[in-house]
Amino acid sequence: MTVDRIHGSFRDPSGGVYSVNGRILRTVTETYAHQFHFVHRTGLLDRLRARGWLLPYEFVDDEISSLFPGQGIEHLLEVPRLLFVSHPYEWPFSALKSAALLHLDVQVSALEAGVTLSDASAYNVQFQGPIPVFIDHLSFRRYEPGEIWTAHRQFCEQFLLPLLLRALFGISHNAWYRGNLEGIPLEDFRRLLKWQHCLDSNLLKHVVLHAWLHQNSKGLEGEFSAVRNVSSALPVAAFRRLLIGLRAWIQKLTPADSAMSTWQDYARTNSYRTDEVHIKRRFVHEFVETERPKHLWDLGCNAGDYAKVALEAGASHVIGFDSDQGALEACFVRAVDERLAIQPVFLDIANPSPNQGWQESERPGLRGRGHADAVLALALIHHLVIAKNIPLDQVLDWLISLAPLGILEFIPKADPMVQRLLSLREDIFSSYSLETCLAHLETKARIVKTCHLSSQGRTLVWYERRNQ
Helix, strand or coil, rough: CCCCEHHHHHCCCCEEEEEEEEEEEEEEEECCCHHHHHHHHCCCHHHHHCCCCCCCCCCCCHHHHHHHCCCCCHHHEECCCCCCCCCCCCCHHHHHHHHHHHHHHHHHHHHHHHHEEEECCCEEEEEECCCCEEECCCCCECCCCCCCCHHHHHHHHHHHHHHHHHHHHHHCCCHHHCCCCCCHHHHHHHHHCCHHHHHHHHCCCHHHHHHHHHHHHHHHHHHHHHHHHHHHCCCCHHHHHHHHHHHHHHHCCCCCCCCCCCCHHHHCCCCCCCCHHHHHHHHHHHHHHCCCCCCEECCCCCCHHHHHHHHHHCCEEEEECCCCCHHHHHHHHHHHCCCCCCEECCCCCCCCCCCEEEHHCCCCHHHHHCCCCCEEEECCHHHHHHCCCCCCHHHHHHHHHHEEEEEEEEEECCCCCHHHHHCCCCCCCCCCCCCHHHHHHHHHHEEEEECCCCCCCCCCEEEEECCC
């Protein structure tokens, strides 16, 4: 039996998260047990679980002695394995916003039970489809009357400021957040603000004054002194009003760059004829209906049209990857409104999230977070080969490595979409052809079926990876 600690859980002395033969187990240490007992007796965890806000769990204490002998473990919880773990720097604006609102809802509910959260890490939230869920069962502790919100700064840096970056300046948070895993530093963000921003009471309270207070605290001793001085002035009613007011502000935030993006409107502006769209949909539907993949990755998902087709055909869950913010927003809103099991994730395929954090393993990269049963790569390959100068054989090898099954769409040079890419650059892609694509594909996969979509040569290819 293999017991592997999940890399991102090493910082918490209250307990750790482990993978044991495919199961996910969370330990509760003896040092935290008294807090866990208090929180559990309030019934808060059960209420949050019933609302769908907290990841379900069950006690498996009878396995402690066999799995963690002599390690000071008081309780052992088993939780469901998430289909795909995503990071805040991979979330579109609306996903980050919904995660922030969930955190505040959980905190308000906790206060009503005499409980508070010990931190405000965005990594404590994950997504099941487009729905956020709180996953850290050990973040809860007894609320001490009059205490300040010690996680206020962390909430601002990991939730609020990334949202404001887009809402005030039209700049997506993903690259900055990925470069600084703890979010956007308060002092750095404050330097972006103009004097007129200080007229907004919310910005003044949560950003300007907050940054000023932190900057003028003389070292850790001064900062803790400030906390002690303020704590008696924050009764629970005021704490609750602070959270509710912050929630109302965040609820109203929208991206400043709200104009329709190129790929967000791709379903209407592409060069497909209506009959070609129907053929493409039928091909995807037949593939999913026949192969029955539970976990499908849609690379370049746009607004989720074909992800929805896959779900209708029998896929259990779709991760929709795209680098276009407008397309991701449309996909996220669609998944929420239509209750689709689609999880939109920001991904630049030519520059995916790497292994990051402590020992380069705290936040695993794309390949370290699971696998797909099947992939869709529709109208994608030409962007990587023509626009990114990635060799065709490398693109195909990468696609085949992701899953044992898939559909790729090859778009030839004669197609208007490729001609648009070639209009501003020299055509150095002599090996870019359907014949070359199929020949290389057959070295590592069996071609199950092909379908010609257009007179220009657009072709769908259904393939199955050969056993290596």
